[in-house]
Amino acid sequence: MRIHLVDGTYELFRHFFGAPSHITSDGKEVGAVRAVANSMLSLIEQGATHIGIATDHVITSFRNELYEGYKDGSEIDPVILSQFLPLEEVLDVLGFTVFPMIEYEADDGLGAAAHKAAQHPEVQQVIICTPDKDLGQCLTSDEKIIQYDRRKQARITYQTVIEKFGVSPESIPDYLGLVGDTADGFPGIKGWGAKSSASLLSHYHHIENIPNDFNEWIPQVRSSQKLSETLNDDYELALLFKLIATIDYDAPIFETVDDLRWSGPKQNYDAFLRSIDGERIIQRLESISVD
Numbered sequence: 001m002r003i004h005l006v007d008g009t010y011e012l013f014r015h016f017f018g019a020p021s022h023i024t025s026d027g028k029e030v031g032a033v034r035a036v037a038n039s040m041l042s043l044i045e046q047g048a049t050h051i052g053i054a055t056d057h058v059i060t061s062f063r064n065e066l067y068e069g070y071k072d073g074s075e076i077d078p079v080i081l082s083q084f085l086p087l088e089e090v091l092d093v094l095g096f097t098v099f100p101m102i103e104y105e106a107d108d109g110l111g112a113a114a115h116k117a118a119q120h121p122e123v124q125q126v127i128i129c130t131p132d133k134d135l136g137q138c139l140t141s142d143e144k145i146i147q148y149d150r151r152k153q154a155r156i157t158y159q160t161v162i163e164k165f166g167v168s169p170e171s172i173p174d175y176l177g178l179v180g181d182t183a184d185g186f187p188g189i190k191g192w193g194a195k196s197s198a199s200l201l202s203h204y205h206h207i208e209n210i211p212n213d214f215n216e217w218i219p220q221v222r223s224s225q226k227l228s229e230t231l232n233d234d235y236e237l238a239l240l241f242k243l244i245a246t247i248d249y250d251a252p253i254f255e256t257v258d259d260l261r262w263s264g265p266k267q268n269y270d271a272f273l274r275s276i277d278g279e280r281i282i283q284r285l286e287s288i289s290v291d
Helices: 008-018 031-045 084-093 106-118 133-138 158-165 169-179 194-204 224-233 235-245 269-275 279-286
Strands: 002-007 050-056 097-101 125-129 145-149 154-156
Touching: 002 008, 002 031, 002 106, 008 031, 008 050, 008 084, 008 106, 031 050, 031 084, 031 279, 050 084, 050 106, 084 097, 084 269, 097 106, 106 125, 106 133, 106 145, 133 145, 133 158, 133 169, 154 158, 158 169, 169 194, 169 235, 224 235, 269 279
Parallel strands: 002 050, 002 125, 050 097, 125 145
Antiparallel strands: 145 154
């Protein structure tokens, strides 16, 4: 079997900016929610049988306690935020297995689910449906776990991560710890760019393995003395950023892979979908046969 894991929050943002707005008679914006619902049904129509969807039930997580500047959702459009809960509700009504993250993040849920599912002997492949670079650290060299960018229809594999970033997936948290991730709100270490970070991590793999003395570095990189001084001064900060960028496999997910099998909508789907003007979703849903 193949397992499809979807970043529900990413899908909500993607469709918020790509799908038409739709306001119900009681004044609720549900355009993105309806679009994600249709998108998930398209997965079923394309042959997916086991689907898990991770969502950010809230924006903040344990990482906000680790670093004050970490993303807190304060810049998110309230119209998007208002669709977080309805998204989880509609996906649940449609019969999908949803992991709403509270203490953790959707990325953690996806990584934990991929890690667990890949260990099941009947699982041929786990497909993480998001282009998020953070999830690159979860990919395996045998392609048991890959990513898939549904918008670009592009596979992201262990090898393509190396080609893009210059480091193996195991080094992605270290890479982000050095260069930073502005989308998540941490800046990385001053002066450490993509090229110098990739050059050293391709050899040492982890920040902890980089020698304190730049004269020992293999390979030598530009401004190595200055970079060494900065890393030595901000070493604990680099390790903190690495920790922040590391997927936490302890996130709460499913009990068994059988929980991910889609077996049709729940009994109350009709009323709920009509509340978001989802008559066409109902028609589409009823045209899908359940094995």
